[in-house]
Amino acid sequence: MARRVLGLVAVLLASAVPGLPVQAAPMAATAMPANYPVLVKLFADWRRTVLPPVADGKPDYSPAAMAKLGSDLKAFRARLAAIDRTGWAVTANNDYRLVEAELNGLDFDLRVLTPWARDPTFYANVFADWSDVPAHEGPYAHPNIDLYAFKYPLNAADEARLTTLIAAIPANLAAAKVNLAGSNARDLWTYGGRAFAEQSDTLEKLGAGTLVMRTLDGARPAPITGAGPKLVKAIADARAATDDFAAWVAAEAPKKTGAVGLGKEHYNWYVKNVELLPYDWDAQVALLRRELDRSIAALRLEEVRNRDLPPIVPLTDPAAYARLVKAKQARFSQFLADTGLIPDAPWSRKAIADQAIEYEAPEKRNFFTHVNAYDPLPLLSHFTHWIDLARMRAEPHASPIRRVSPLFTIYSNRSEGFATAFEEVAMQAGLYDDVPHGRELVWIMLANRAARGLASLYVQSNEMDLAQAGKFHAEWTPRGWSDAASPLVGFEQLLYARQPGYGPSYVTGKLELDRLLADVSHADEVAGRPFVMRDVMKRVMDAGIIPVALIGEEIIPAGK
Template structure:
């Protein structure tokens, strides 16, 4: 192949990729803010049926341009990235035209509004007055978004109508309470009085629109909600292939997961017997969660864990830590207390608000003693250590430290969830394998419990969307797999109705484990030593779906990424 042909193909791809990213950011202003691009902070997308049809046509046009490229002439990063870009475009198109959440899920609109407000208030990337102006502008677009929802929605599943009704009222409450508190903590009082008054009026008007929408859902949608949330086999398999680059059939995925559940359950039994051979694994697991820090020791305990994890990673040569930075450990802000713990990292293109926050949700003062006690069981000592691994070191926070080393913008924007969550979940097992916990079976049991929770999600995704099992029956088996109580198991399964590929945690972990072993064999066949640290460093720098990372790390590889 001539150098001229290769250079022309590279130039054509580079231009297309840059133009597509510019279009993508304009078409998805809320995502642009989260990524760290702020030229669209004052906008919400047009989600009317006509606008979505135009977006679908635009995506088809981008695919036509992509198909016209001379892919055979591409080399290096471009040869890999062109596939990442193609799958990202096809995934967006499939969501618009086939999955159609804009037509059957009120949460599509409610979630858009929630994220558009929270990503302007949670990070101080600009002066508070500037972000208040953007927030006011986005609030002014809320009626258009909700009007589009009323015009577009049909065939809504009853569960989604109920959850969206709850969430719409929750955003109204957020607008009246948590949002002004967040702004006050960031210097709201120093803003001009007229601007403060305008912002307050805009908040109240937006809250009233959300409450009106919630009433509409309750009175008009919920009584007639008769839709089906299930994707079905074909759409499920296509979604997983395009979004996570996993092309196995649903039946293959089910067999892999059931085998893994059996193996992990047997592993639990062996470890539980080391703790107390007279008790069942379920009894040992129940006892495990009772050993937790007190409420006022949660944050200090997590801070101490981060220092220890940083030391452990360096002493055991787990991977290269690009800096000595540690995330700030804090209580989850009141407006974001939807889960137990999270890592709030800046987008890969953020240049100003670059702090990272490890959020831990405290027990609320208004809870009963029993509720507070149950909440703290999630932070049992083995569990909290695993959470710190997953969220911070060497999980999501270390991924943040490596973002600047990922070579292309396409990979930074379109990194699959199976890589992001798969890596963090992989580190939970890998760290214990490498000696974290000094062989304490309780530490291993904590890790296994979290692994089985992810395999329960895998089971639920397939059971709900492919095999048509009743939601209540799925929740019952979820509880059995994950050692969960019935109520949280039901909540997890309800999440799976609208997040059908949330098997990406365990799928990603298993893909990385397989890649690691195949890479080891590849090196050893060439007479080269395998070094865990080098594998981790190379993998994190790639920022690629595991199926594509295999071809870079193992040239000529044709093996499946999961089997």
């Protein structure tokens, strides 16, 4: 992260990808405007201010504190508007627009989403696993307690810090009961205990020394052997408070009668002003319905194509499956290098190799493990997520504004959309040419993403509740591989209700990449230049984790 134009890094790092170390990087060779440091300073001040005040691990989400945050937002808007951008190049202007989008995100949270006053899951803030996107999926209370960000066994300083954070959980959950007093969104309560059951399980395993965390560098344990009595007590008290809060949410849920969706008008404002996405609710419904139709029709045609091939027989031996995954990981990384779809680098290959796909017994499978049982390649293609994160650590972006994780899930269409796109991109580029039935799995994956995203749109417009959305989501996933009653479907639909735009982003972001490649191709054709996929993808990735529309502005010559 960076401070000054080149030195404001320390503060921004608090909002960077959790677990990534501080690394300075030189600014890009392209000269930035003389007053660009004003924007960087504003951004550093903003990232300090946007988080609620915290004392001893206890944040203040009271109405008074949120009103103060709203007043601060007005001052930041005035500062941003006062920056003279005369003559600014597109890259600098896009950094400005990223800052503006974050301000819009807080505006939306304060006016509409209000997760601290509406959403019980907001207060489940203990995380064992490193998310595969730049930040946690959805809104959660600050400070996030990212267990994977600590080095184990804990040194004295880290043990003291972790003790403070975990010891604050009982007080934070007590405050949450007050903050949520006016919440009436029924499904947020009906489904709201799930995250706390998971948090309780995480705390139990942490205290027992059996917790295994998923990180960018693979799975690793979190032993607290030798921890002092303060940490041991804090963990036990936090777990008891978590269980008590889950019981309170369950008791309150039957009293709630309100809808969970935010309505089309609010949804459209969010996707336009925060996600910087050109598709409103109606357009997204049409696009996701089209992708659902296309994926299912393509699946049935693949089945005709493969009618004479023997079926895939899933492995039943965990050891043999682990060997298969390792071979597929190596194959996929080599494929990316050979095609140039992602620039080859040791950290890129390591990012894929470190993310294990575990064998799952048939009776325990959810949608993704059904797919994995037949072939892990489709999900490995989605693991380009982890390559993005590895790049942020190994080659931090020159811009101090792009070097940190975007707030308010501004990253979703770029991160989730590109990861989904790479499933089909790799397929169309030949990954499955010698894999019988492999293409069928890719179409099934896309159908699932389109079905669940379409359902989430109907939740936002209050045409479905979460139970109906889960049923639609499962019914339109081919081969019966999705179960509406499964924890996975419940988690996904709750997340998409909590965070508007996230459910569709897997498909809308994929379509944004399609459009970007088409626009670059057209500009090259008009200019008489060759279209070189390797070069185009390098420029796309070099732009950073930013909205796709901004990437297009940077890599396509103006007026083309």
